[in-house]
Amino acid sequence: MKINWGHLNHDSAVAVQSVLETEYNFRTTVTKLFLQKLTDEMHDHLEDVQFDICPLTKCFKISPATPEPVHAALKEIMSHHLPKYKEYTYQA
Numbered sequence: 001m002k003i004n005w006g007h008l009n010h011d012s013a014v015a016v017q018s019v020l021e022t023e024y025n026f027r028t029t030v031t032k033l034f035l036q037k038l039t040d041e042m043h044d045h046l047e048d049v050q051f052d053i054c055p056l057t058k059c060f061k062i063s064p065a066t067p068e069p070v071h072a073a074l075k076e077i078m079s080h081h082l083p084k085y086k087e088y089t090y091q092a
Contacts, residue, residue: 008055
């Protein structure tokens, strides 16, 4: 899994640490969820999954670089099981 950060306006250690903590929490949550909900066949494609994060809003979205059918499966899983990550409004 790869997480692409958008532009970080503040290069301070505090800002970077905040985004790192957000990324860590997100990674932990979605990895557990995907391992539970994805088919065994799709587990082989987890290394191809990419997310985009807006450091300012801490909003995540599934990157268009994530291949189908994995992209569609992840979007479905996230919309049902992670309502807090339901809005993928950030554009890199």
